[in-house]
Amino acid sequence: RKEVEQDPGPFNVPEGATVAFNCTYSNSASQSFFWYRQDCRKEPKLLMSVYSSGNEDGRFTAQLNRASQYISLLIRDSKLSDSATYLCVVNRASGTYKYIFGTGTRLKVLA
Amino acid sequence: GAVVSQHPSRVICKSGTSVKIECRSLDFQATTMFWYRQFPKKSLMLMATSNEGSKATYEQGVEKDKFLINHASLTLSTLTVTSAHPEDSSFYICSARKTTEGVGELFFGEGSRLTVL
Numbered sequence: 001r002k003e004v005e006q007d008p009g010p011f012n013v014p015e016g017a018t019v020a021f022n023c024t025y026s027n028s029a030s031q032s033f034f035w036y037r038q039d040c041r042k043e044p045k046l047l048m049s050v051y052s053s054g055n056e057d058g059r060f061t062a063q064l065n066r067a068s069q070y071i072s073l074l075i076r077d078s079k080l081s082d083s084a085t086y087l088c089v090v091n092r093a094s095g096t097y098k099y100i101f102g103t104g105t106r107l108k109v110l111a
Numbered sequence: 112g113a114v115v116s117q118h119p120s121r122v123i124c125k126s127g128t129s130v131k132i133e134c135r136s137l138d139f140q141a142t143t144m145f146w147y148r149q150f151p152k153k154s155l156m157l158m159a160t161s162n163e164g165s166k167a168t169y170e171q172g173v174e175k176d177k178f179l180i181n182h183a184s185l186t187l188s189t190l191t192v193t194s195a196h197p198e199d200s201s202f203y204i205c206s207a208r209k210t211t212e213g214v215g216e217l218f219f220g221e222g223s224r225l226t227v228l
Contacts, residue, residue, distance in 0.1 A: 032214050043117075043204050043219040044155070049211075087154075091215060097143050097208060099217060103154040 003027055004090050006102035014110050017078050021105045023088030024070045032091035033064055033071045037084045038104065044087055047073075078109045113209045114138050117220025124195055125228055131191045132223045134205030140185035141207035145217070146178070149202045161188040195227040 006023045013019045025033075033050040048055060050062040050071050061074040075082055088102035114137040124130050134144055142163045147155040159180050160168040167180035177199075179191040188207075192199055202224050206217040 034216065036217075041202070043222045044206075046216055046218065049214055049216060089217070097145075097160060097215065099145070099157075101155050101157075 001026060002103075004088055004100045004102040006086075006088050006105045008103055008105060010106035010108050012108045012110055013078055015078060015080060017109075018074065018076045019078055019107065020072055020074045021086055021088075021107075022070050022072050023090075023102050024068075025088075025090045025100070026069065027090070027092055027100075028069065030069075030090045030092055033062075034089040034091075035060075035062055035071075035073050036087040036089055038087055039084050047086070075107075078107075080109050080111060083107055083109045113207070113216075113218040115205065115207045115218045115220045117205055117223055119223055120221055121224045121226075123226045123228065126196055127194055129191055129193045130195055130225060131189055132203055132205075132225075134188045134190070134207065134220050136186045136207040136209070136218070139207070139209045141188075141209065142185060143208040144182060144188040145206045145208075146180060146188070146190050147204045147206070149204060149222075155204065158190075163188075192225065195225070197227045200225055200227045 035047040036044040037047045038044040050064045054063045059076045063072045085104040085106050087104045090100045092098045116135045118133045144161040146158045158173045161180050161182040163182045182188040204222040205220040208215045
């Protein structure tokens with residue numbers, strides 16, 4: 001079993017739809033969690049860090065569930081420009097800079 | 112956010128030559144940087160962790176003598192692909208760790224696409 005798992009998709013959704021991705025992690029000592037966005041043939045870009053209390057940035061909402069060991073990303077009112085691969089990244093316990101990447105979930109927003 | 116610059120963005124070289132890729136954190140100091148390799152439609156593969164002032168830590172299966180990493184300052188790490196072969200052709204990406212409010216976030220360079228003829 002991979003340490004960080006994501007549904008690879010693709011998720012094909014119409015413009016304006018709400019879409020949610022989940023990411024599960026197996027190491028209970030994981031400390032920090034992030035969502036990155038990667039466009040084709042480009043570098044990943046930080047979308048948001050995920051805090052214990054959950055956080056929201058415009059149309060994007062991230063949640064952390066430590067008990068069930070997953071994080072989620074909700075995108076409301078999808079835009080065509082949201083089409084990308086969304087990477088879940090987990091940092092293991094403090095003292096080690098080990099960032100584990102999920103394989104990514106592909107999102108296609110259709111006109 | 113933060114800015115990480117990677118250079119060159121594209122390089123084409125002949126088999127047997129060496130290629131150096133630079134990764135710079137432009138607006139913050141990074142004691143830790145990471146080097147990745149990515150194949151088309153695949154996820155990032157961590158090659159090594161670059162620590163300022165000390166030796167890099169390589170992942171299993173990555174040849175240290177093939178991929179030389181130097182992190183001479185708090186804003187610069189370099190990856191040198193020595194004696195490059197066609198199978199080394201890939202997209203190489205660096206990232207730098209920046210601590211924001213106690214959380215270490217990664218910021219990525221633009222990537223370097225290497226083609227070895």
